[in-house]
Amino acid sequence: MTTEQHSTYISLSRDEWATLHSSPAFQLTKSEIKKLQGTIGNLTNEEINKIYLPLIQYLSFNIQAMKQLHKVRNQFLKKDTKNLPFIIGVAGSVAVGKSTTSRILQSLLSNLPEKPKVEIVTTDGFLFSNDVLKEKGLSDKKGFPESYDLKGLIEFLTEIKSGNPRVQAPVYSHLHYDIIPNEYIDVCQPDIIIVEGINVLQTPKQVGDSIPSRFVSDFFDISIYVDAEENHILKWYLERFKVLKETAFAQPESYFHRFAGLSDNEAEEIATDIWNRINKVNLENNILPTKFRADIIIEKGINHQVENIKVRKI
Numbered sequence: 001m002t003t004e005q006h007s008t009y010i011s012l013s014r015d016e017w018a019t020l021h022s023s024p025a026f027q028l029t030k031s032e033i034k035k036l037q038g039t040i041g042n043l044t045n046e047e048i049n050k051i052y053l054p055l056i057q058y059l060s061f062n063i064q065a066m067k068q069l070h071k072v073r074n075q076f077l078k079k080d081t082k083n084l085p086f087i088i089g090v091a092g093s094v095a096v097g098k099s100t101t102s103r104i105l106q107s108l109l110s111n112l113p114e115k116p117k118v119e120i121v122t123t124d125g126f127l128f129s130n131d132v133l134k135e136k137g138l139s140d141k142k143g144f145p146e147s148y149d150l151k152g153l154i155e156f157l158t159e160i161k162s163g164n165p166r167v168q169a170p171v172y173s174h175l176h177y178d179i180i181p182n183e184y185i186d187v188c189q190p191d192i193i194i195v196e197g198i199n200v201l202q203t204p205k206q207v208g209d210s211i212p213s214r215f216v217s218d219f220f221d222i223s224i225y226v227d228a229e230e231n232h233i234l235k236w237y238l239e240r241f242k243v244l245k246e247t248a249f250a251q252p253e254s255y256f257h258r259f260a261g262l263s264d265n266e267a268e269e270i271a272t273d274i275w276n277r278i279n280k281v282n283l284e285n286n287i288l289p290t291k292f293r294a295d296i297i298i299e300k301g302i303n304h305q306v307e308n309i310k311v312r313k314i
């Protein structure tokens with residue numbers, strides 16, 4: 001990181017961050033932890049208390065501040081507009097833990113005293129279908145900026161921030177490795193929306209001779225980048241692939257059903273190849289360069305333990 005980038009963040013070690021939290025300690029049950037931690041799972045109550053509760057408190061201050069700002073703006077404008085959803089963007093590499101982080105945030109935010117309704121929207125729903133990717137010659141570029149219907153994603157977020165009471169998002173199935181035709185999730189003005197995806201902090205590249213006038217991040221009230229060393233992320237990607245081989249790939253309808261009978265070594269070879277050809281290139285060229293656009297950077301060590309947190313100075 002350059003000195004200039006450094007100087008825009010306050011950097012806190014795990015222990016420094018943990019001391020900032022002032023609410024009482026929290027104890028999730030084993031089954032709650034299991035639901036949150038994902039396929040591999042070594043999430044602990046210590047991690048929740050030291051890392052995620054201070055983060056929730058920090059997010060909660062921002063949510064309260066936004067409500068207050070909305071109130072005084074309404075007073076100034078002599079209007080009575082309703083509060084719009086507070087949008088949190090969660091970015092980072094494939095397999096770094098964006099979905100897991102989002103589930104943890106959803107669960108803990110929903111537990112705040114005002115019991116807000118919190119929904120997660122993943123940007124993989126805005127990937128082009130496999131047929132369209134094939135037509136565009138992008139089958140080996142899934143997850144790259146050009147593989148997303150960015151216009152559709154911006155329209156979705158515009159609708160949300162316009163106060164539309166019911167907005168629909170398309171659905172991606174990791175099992176089928178494709179968009180599910182004609183299936184949508186309804187987003188009905190929750191209090192908080194977590195928008196999670198590898199592309200959420202990207203700035204649009206020029207499309208033809210027009211540049212989209214808005215970025216996805218323009219709609220965020222706060223953004224988080226989940227970061228780790230690439231060798232750790234690859235390890236998590238391989239571990240997840242092996243677990244999926246035993247579970248999801250075993251289902252006949254899985255796109256990767258042909259991988260179900262592979263030995264662990266064969267699976268590791270195939271997953272490493274997919275990583276090196278697609279996800280690693282995407283990380284280096286298109287995801288990592290967006291890190292310093294985030295308001296908060298969470299840096300994880302080998303066991304998913306957060307080691308350092310950077311918070312943008314305001």
Ligand SMILES: Nc1ncnc2c1ncn2[C@@H]1O[C@H](COP(=O)(O)OP(=O)(O)O)[C@@H](O)[C@H]1O
Pocket residue numbers: 037038039040041042043092093094095096097098099100101236237239240303304
């Ligand atoms: N905080 C965490 N604690 C424990 N395990 C985690 C954590 N974050 C991610 N994982 C594990 O790492 C793998 C990748 O996480 P996932 O959330 O699926 O990544 P992404 O959504 O970024 O692709 C999963 O197997 C998940 O169980």
Ligand SMILES: CC(C)(COP(=O)(O)O)[C@@H](O)C(=O)NCCC(=O)O
Pocket residue numbers: 093094095098124142143144196197198274278279
């Ligand atoms: C669909 C994805 C781009 C989304 O990544 P995610 O948001 O789940 O981290 C990714 O899971 C993917 O399929 N990448 C292409 C290469 C691969 O099969 O891993």
